[in-house]
Amino acid sequence: MNRMQKPEATGVEAHAPLKPTEFATDGLPLPTQFSAFRAAYRGVFDIHLERVSAGGFPVRQTVWNLNRLVLVSVQLPGPQHVFGLRHSRSTTLDHWYALVQYGRASPEAPAEATHLSFHCLADPFHAEIGASHLLVAFLPRDVFPFGFDFERIRDRTFDSGARLLLMDFLVILNRRLPGLHLSELGGLPSAVRGLLALHGTSSPVQLAPARNAVDVRLLERAKRLIDRKIEDPDLSPGSLSEELFVSRSRLYRAFEAFGGVSVYIRRQRLLRTREALADASDTRSILRIAEQWGFADASVFSRAFRSEFGVSPSAIRRAGWMGGDHRQEKNSTREGSQAASLEQLLRQLRS
Numbered sequence: 001m002n003r004m005q006k007p008e009a010t011g012v013e014a015h016a017p018l019k020p021t022e023f024a025t026d027g028l029p030l031p032t033q034f035s036a037f038r039a040a041y042r043g044v045f046d047i048h049l050e051r052v053s054a055g056g057f058p059v060r061q062t063v064w065n066l067n068r069l070v071l072v073s074v075q076l077p078g079p080q081h082v083f084g085l086r087h088s089r090s091t092t093l094d095h096w097y098a099l100v101q102y103g104r105a106s107p108e109a110p111a112e113a114t115h116l117s118f119h120c121l122a123d124p125f126h127a128e129i130g131a132s133h134l135l136v137a138f139l140p141r142d143v144f145p146f147g148f149d150f151e152r153i154r155d156r157t158f159d160s161g162a163r164l165l166l167m168d169f170l171v172i173l174n175r176r177l178p179g180l181h182l183s184e185l186g187g188l189p190s191a192v193r194g195l196l197a198l199h200g201t202s203s204p205v206q207l208a209p210a211r212n213a214v215d216v217r218l219l220e221r222a223k224r225l226i227d228r229k230i231e232d233p234d235l236s237p238g239s240l241s242e243e244l245f246v247s248r249s250r251l252y253r254a255f256e257a258f259g260g261v262s263v264y265i266r267r268q269r270l271l272r273t274r275e276a277l278a279d280a281s282d283t284r285s286i287l288r289i290a291e292q293w294g295f296a297d298a299s300v301f302s303r304a305f306r307s308e309f310g311v312s313p314s315a316i317r318r319a320g321w322m323g324g325d326h327r328q329e330k331n332s333t334r335e336g337s338q339a340a341s342l343e344q345l346l347r348q349l350r351s
Contacts, residue, residue, distance in 0.1 A: 018180050021063040021342075030056035034083075037061075043088055043343035044121065050082040050128055057081055063342055064177055066188055070138040070345050073174050078103060078132040086126045087119075089311055089319045092275035093346055094122035095138045098192075100167055103132025116167050124310040135170050137192060140349045166195040218246065219254045222261075230268055233294055237261040269293040270308050273301075277316040286313050 023040055025033040034057035038047040060075040102114040119125050120141075169191070222240055229235045240261060241248045251261055258264040276282050276289045287298050290313070295301035305313045 016181060018064065018066075018177055020177070021065075021345075023061040023063075024059065025056070026058040026060070028056075033057040033059070040342065041088075043091055044093065044346065046086045046088050048084045048086075050084050052081045063345065064174075065345050065348075066185055068140065068143055068349060069188060069192055070342075070349060071170070071174065071177070072134070072136040072138070072342070074134040074136075076103075076129070076132050076134065079130040082128055082130040084126060085129055087121050087124060089315060091121055092271060092278055093343075094120060094271065095140055095346055095349065096120050097136050097138045098166065098170065099127075100135040100137075100170055101129065101131035101133070102135075102171075114167060122309055135174055137170055138346055138349065139192065166192075169195060218244070218250070222251065222254060223264075226265055226268060230265070230272065231292065231294075235265060235294075266304065267308065269295070270305055273305065273313070274309060274316055277313055278319065286317060 025036050028036055034049060034052075037057055037059045040061060041047055058077050062073045064071040064073075097119060099117050099119060100114065115131075173188075222244060225240060225243060226235065229239075237248050237251060237260075241251045244251065255261045255264050258267075270293075273289055273293050273295070276284075276292075277286065282289070287301075290296075290298065290301040295304070302313055305311075309316075
């Protein structure tokens with residue numbers, strides 16, 4: 001079974017109504033409302049105020065765990081309360097997400113505007129948010145179809161017909177979820193990524209299935225083997241092809257969407273170094289951590305890390321040491337539990 005898939009629900013669970021995780025700041029003291037909202041995204045987004053009118057920061061958030069998809073719906077106070085949103089530098093997540101903003105972007109706007117954009121949590125990103133409603137659909141990287149061209153959608157806003165299809169789908173899904181049951185989820189993640197594929201494929205040919213069942217099985221077998229041997233310094237395309245009894249050219253074709261086998265292995269190792277560097281309890285030096293994952297040369301590791309994530313290893317280490325304590329905080333407030341729930345849900349989606 002694919003590691004991203006969860007076991008089948010039992011008969012009782014399958015017919016149980018979906019239960020979201022909900023969070024609201026309107027019951028908190030006015031001066032603490034924004035900090036509670038910010039804490040709910042700790043480890044995923046770094047949020048700061050750009051401008052705010054008098055009063056608090058009333059927010060209502062609903063998080064739906066839909067197996068390999070997490071949908072977050074946020075009702076915001078609107079254009080009088082603009083905040084900045086950045087990807088957390090200490091995160092080890094590399095999910096892609098569709099960000100839908102709708103509502104008046106400013107008090108002077110003649111009508112409501114709707115914007116759809118795509119981003120990756122592993123990349124640097126900053127935006128100012130003044131909308132009255134956000135929808136965020138998170139998907140792990142490996143659920144996307146073969147041939148998906150991430151560069152065509154990275155940090156872009158779309159206004160095509162496909163954009164309208166996806167936005168309408170997410171908005172209607174958000175409205176209908178309270179009346180659905182687990183048994184009705186079925187191919188929901190596939191439907192979302194299929195609509196995303198309309199943006200991410202570079203030609204109509206790529207919209208058709210590009211791999212047969214044998215290709216899929218080979219890719220999954222290879223990824224499981226890489227995961228088991230990721231610390232082995234001798235792990236290479238050659239050693240993989242020998243253990244899997246396939247040619248190197250066939251193995252490369254299976255990993256073509258990831259840039260090839262070597263690129264995939266290097267990225268998995270870099271992700272593990274980033275996770276260790278962000279862990280405040282891991283006191284090893286940066287070089288020791290890099291060596292564990294096959295990077296013996298400090299300068300080569302630093303260049304590869306910066307190229308992959310847009311920041312230096314030392315920046316991740318500092319962010320982890322300064323912000324790492326939140327992972328062990330025993331905060332009894334509502335925002336503390338919400339902060340853990342969103343990040344934890346996304347970690348469960350990791351490929």
